[in-house]
Amino acid sequence: MEKAKVAFFDFASCEGDQLQVINLEEDLLKVVEAVEIVSFREAMKGHSDDYDIAFVEGSVTRRSDEARLKEIRKNAKVLVALGACATLGGVNLLKNFQEAENVRKFVYGDKAFQYETYPARPLKAVVPVDIDIHGCPINRHEFVMVFKSLLLGKKPEIPNYPVCVECKMAESICVFEMGMTCLGPVTRAGCGACCVTEGSYCWGCRGLVDNPNADSQREVLAKYGLGLRDILNKFRLYSGFSEVAQ
Amino acid sequence: MALQIIEKSDLAFFVQNLMDHFQLEGVQSKGQSVYGQAFFYGTIRSPAELCLDFDCTVMPPKKYFLPPQEALFRFQTGPSPACFECRPNKPLVIFGIHPYDLKAISQMDRVFAAGTPDPHYLARREATILIGIDPTHVAPRSFWASMEAAVVSSGFDLMMTDLGANYIVETGSEKGKALLGDYAKVRPATSDEVRQRVSQRSHIADMGQKRGLTFPKREIPILLQHSLTSPLWEENATKCLSCGTCNLVCPTCYCFDVWDDMELNLTQGQRLRRWDGCLLSDFARVATGENFRGTRTSRYRHRFYRKGQYLFFGILDDVACVGCGRCAAFCLPDIADPVEVFNRLKEKLN
Amino acid sequence: MNAKAERIIQVHHVTRVEGHGNIEVKIKDGRVEECQWQVVEAPRFFEAMLRGRKWYEAAHLTSRICGICSIGHTICSLKATEAAMGIAVSEQTAQVRKLLLHAENLQSHLLHLGYLVLPDLLEKPSVIPLAQTHGEQVLLVIGLHRLANEMSDRLGGRTTHPQRPVVGGFARWPTTEEMETLSQKLESARTDVMALADFLGSLIEKFPRFARETEYIALTHPAEYALYEGHIGSTDDGQWPVEQYKGIVNEYLVPHSTAKFTRHKRAAYMVGALARLNLNYDKLSPGAKEIAGKLGLKPINSNPFMNNAAQLVEVVHCFEDSLRLLRDLHARGLKDERPAVSVKAGRGTGAVEVPRGILFHEYEYNKDGEIVWANCVIPTNQNHGNIQMDLEAFVDQIKERPTEQVELMAEMLVRAYDPCISCSTH
């Protein structure tokens, strides 16, 4: 059987997700064994436009980036969005909630006009995306799971239940009990509640579940002392593209 | 076997001995939350870690018999596919289970033994020795007394009660008897101590009465029979986050999902099962997209019916809630509390 | 070869670096007419996005500036917030943070040397074919890289974008068991580290001979090889408290780059492993010094390619110093300290050394603990100017060579800096 050809690309991002792929260590050798990697700028020289699966990290923040993404979409049979920036727009979206000119000027001063930008957006706002691998950064085990599913011809099972499920399985104490607040009840699981287990709380980096009860979540956050602005800010950190954050 | 006494000063000896001969699991403090200490079941590595005066653990001990995730079998694909069974049998002693959790385990035993017995659950169960302990504190949301789970007379290998100066121990099985004989320093209880136990236990039952049902537990199925169209379901369910917490923390919830995980070589793998919850939105969705419990209300209501009626008539002849109050404590919108729901239904019906 | 002809050398998206950068060179009549290092990465406007966010979110957000040095950004951000609010952290916090920085240096340097540079030295397009030809060494790199990741995991709660370090301390401490396991693993990896150092060391002579004098800037500290704290130091002489970083970096914009450039006393300066080594050589751990000696690396070395060698020396240093820190922490016993924060208005600067050089974060908070102003200066920002100048000098030196070679060597030069391009265009 001919090996599937795989390519990696990135747009506005920290490349932390491709790093997770590299962080597979020994398993990375098995991954590259199973497929042919034709493009992976962060790790190899050379490039080809002949690929089946494209893993794309980052969000689109410039109109001029759209053409490159559309080209990738055209070449790829399967397009996988890699990480929060690609699946949700990620933290990049925060600038969308400020006045655009002001944002540019704040960083680049009087030369702001030199720097092209437009409201940040997830890949799916520009091209159809087949699979989302959520997370900031992605969970490398989930990457492997998706990778294997693709090779097996299966649609990967990305959870549609909230982080609380995995949080309970990990036997963490709910952070609401610790006097903090958490986006776990409306955030898509798959991370193993990694932030809660490490002493933090869920920031929402995997985006919302399909049918979140945002109203109830707002009430809960308010009950635990969060003001309206804080609540909105919480949703906007990663889910700025969903209507919940508007 | 008559009731035995373990002096408090000899407890560490017993625990240390158990640690030396078994994998010993017990209750530990996981640190302070704003509501008090949080307790959990974990491996005991020194006698000092074992905590016996807890009020309630965050998660019940069900993970020892039905782990959050476990392999049903391993397999190999290819021209001659093969399956290899993995049947667990690691011997385990769990030290410190409250009566309500013991009762929950007895219920699970019946569920997994009914019909086609589940070998995984049962093998784990058989390899485990349960040491119960009567509560000395009641968690704020517990209501086990009204679920007839303040005191149990079976379902344990050993059952201990804290009498202040010492522990009085009842033996519930041959295994328990051997455990005491081999690893503990005991003496027979005096009749005074036996009487003390009786009064201590009735005290426990009283402590647990602080909150509870306003009516006898056995009426729950009938109450539900008349409450199908109660507006309460919808009223509460609009706040439901579909987070499944109430399922996952419950000692009598056991639904699971099954899936295959392949290794990267794509020829070997395992079939796994992991906890699932009927409150999760896709629990009853089928491949064609139909969701047989697509609304929050239907899922929310289902849980109460399953606890209060379906399993009652099906397998248990009892309500599948032991009153630990975990669901009540951890449901963020605070709508999952069975005692509140049942009492309100009763009120509305009257 | 026809020296008269015009040759255009274009490297569109330099590979095996983080982010998007291009090299453009025009050689005409044997003269380098044009030579440019272009940064084409999309800007993300982190400083603007920080405005209005709470004090406990700053580190989470700025960590996302860079996937590779997310630990460094986290710690730098925490220090800036702590400086702004006048929060002092415990010795224990400082030590675990130092360990985390070591972990990150190990992660990053091993990744750079083993996965990105090694293929150049062995003339392969990537590390993948090396698995066949140099299986043993590749497994060595992978094994050590995994250990570095595990170190970040156990101390910071994640390999990337750590969760445990918070303002004032740690949200969760590693357990004694975790620390012990870590010590054991590091201890037993000692021979591997040395084996790797020897192997890479033996290839060092393959780097081009090239030198260009420049200014080197890094943190310095009287007592230690400065990574976590210290003053800003320069090989051109002088020391400044970190609050005065603006007087050092002097950011400016160039039209062909979305990232800012910096300059200090000269037209450009260099930061990173080589800068640190040039400034703080004396404070290296014994084993690190030994390796430096073997590599012939002494201050002041002005061959940018030797940045790779300096990274190798730092791998040994971080490794040895981690063991020392772990021993120290173990001896004193970890206390379960809870961070205490009282929110107040203020302005503060944090500086730490991250794999690619000195990093600055500066925030201003209002009384509600919301950021009203922010500035981040990334190491690669500070290197862009120096890359440009090295490129000009280096290309001039090799301009007679065949086009592909010029292309490859120019790329190698850029790669030697281990630039974090998207990070510099934050």
Added chain:
Amino acid sequence: MKYQPLADISPYLPQWAEISRIQKLTESERLFEMHLADGEPLGHKPGQFIELSLLGIGEAPISISSPPGVENSFELAVRKVGNLTSAMHRLKVGDRVGIRGPFGTHFPVDETQGKDILFVAGGIGLVPLRSFIKFVLEHRRDYGEVTILFGARNPSEQLFLDELEDWRRRDDLRYLESVDRPDPNWTGHVGVITTLFPYIHVDPSKTYCVVVGPPVMYRFVIVEAKAKGIPDTHIFLSLERRMKCGLGKCGHCQINHLYVCQDGPVFRYSDIFDLEEAL
């Protein structure tokens, strides 16, 4: 606690079956004829299902479409809708699949002896029903009048064309068919399946109605059946639910106190008519 003796073999382990024939039924449905690798008969009754395993892909409940007793082989008709079913469509003759079961209740083969039967199949509902229909036709003399109603969304979704042709020709049964959306070549009846009811005549005192189809169809067909005077106790149907174990444990298929995998999939209408969520 008293344990029942445990089976030697875990009920979660599949046994092997080998595919001996594959037939394309429609664009999205295929028929797989297979036999157990150990040569034993499957031993099923019409209406039962098996859990079909492809290792590494997963497991899904699939009805046994053939009647019992066919030379130790059995047939499954699989519609491609997701992971397992798509992977199934990629298999070739000679490949092995995993089988658990047969599971569940079956159609009332004995109770209906000597009675008239009205079969109502909607779309892929014909797959499980076919097992019963074929059984009845094989034992034709044991049963009374046989009527088959079959509705498909459009002509290209009609399954088992040869068999339909046979039923059309036979004079020992009445076969009526309909499509919701005809194509230009369709000359038959058009409309949802209930629009066929006016064309049939049943004797309510001795007719059993057996219905299998998509969830929406049940409610409408039951109304028609009841309108014909067929009592609730003589109406049978087969329900689909999500299933993960087939053993009445995992909870997914539960309808009130009933587990579809154990107490169903075939139900007597009078047993479930008052259950919330059943239909």
